[in-house]
Amino acid sequence: MNNKFFCPSMMCADFTKLTQEVESLDAAGIDIFHMDVMDGSFVPNFALGVEDFKAIRALTDKPLDAHLMIQNPGNYIDLFAKDLGADIIYVHPEADPHIVSTLTKIKSHGKKCGIAINPETSIESIKELFNIIDNILVMTVNPGFSGQPYLDFVTNKIKKIVNYQETYHFKIVVDGAISVDKITELGKIGVNGFVLGTSALFNKDESYQVIMKNLKNLN
Ligand code: DX5
Ligand code: ZN
Numbered sequence: 001m002n003n004k005f006f007c008p009s010m011m012c013a014d015f016t017k018l019t020q021e022v023e024s025l026d027a028a029g030i031d032i033f034h035m036d037v038m039d040g041s042f043v044p045n046f047a048l049g050v051e052d053f054k055a056i057r058a059l060t061d062k063p064l065d066a067h068l069m070i071q072n073p074g075n076y077i078d079l080f081a082k083d084l085g086a087d088i089i090y091v092h093p094e095a096d097p098h099i100v101s102t103l104t105k106i107k108s109h110g111k112k113c114g115i116a117i118n119p120e121t122s123i124e125s126i127k128e129l130f131n132i133i134d135n136i137l138v139m140t141v142n143p144g145f146s147g148q149p150y151l152d153f154v155t156n157k158i159k160k161i162v163n164y165q166e167t168y169h170f171k172i173v174v175d176g177a178i179s180v181d182k183i184t185e186l187g188k189i190g191v192n193g194f195v196l197g198t199s200a201l202f203n204k205d206e207s208y209q210v211i212m213k214n215l216k217n218l219n
Helices: 015-028 050-059 073-083 099-108 127-131 154-168 180-189 208-216
Strands: 005-008 033-038 064-069 088-091 112-117 135-139 171-175 193-196
Touching: 005 033, 005 208, 015 050, 015 208, 033 050, 050 064, 064 073, 064 112, 073 088, 073 099, 088 099, 088 135, 099 112, 099 127, 127 154, 135 154, 154 171, 154 180, 180 193, 180 208
Parallel strands: 005 193, 033 064, 064 088, 088 112, 112 135, 135 171, 171 193
Antiparallel strands: none
């Protein structure tokens, strides 16, 4: 799958052997480490924190993206961009009344900015932001937990978002229940990036090396 990129969701990793996990994922050829941050308010869960970020940042030179599932993310951009070294920062417009200034702030740090949109969020309500973003992260599950089922109705929304790429050139990334079959299906539609959690990568019998080799060879 040429020019497609793969992002392991590190909240699914085994933190009892984090160094080994990061080094073997790195060696297996992943592209971006996907870091889920939650505040127990925007989503009813907690995931990766500041110390997890520092630990993984120190273990790899590969890009880290920060998927901020938090209220008022604008208050924390300096932390994630400057202190923790995130390369791409995704914020939810559903959680931010000042989304344009937040996205502008991310860019002012020289980082890539993206919006992450919930399954129910319409294209109409966010398409003005296409003028600013580098990436769009389309949630294909309700944000907050790994291991959930894929929401089929979101595929139609993805097909419509692909049509805007001709004009705006942002990258489309999908997040949630992304299996090997979904990678093939959505890759053909025009999706560029895939967050890999428990559906395609973690808790499998095969090694990360074998799984990534197979994913990169998919047609
Ligand atoms: C959920 C997170 C996802 C999740 C993916 O809110 O944003 O990144 O970890 O895990 P799976 O693939 O198991 O749905
Ligand atoms: Zn995520």
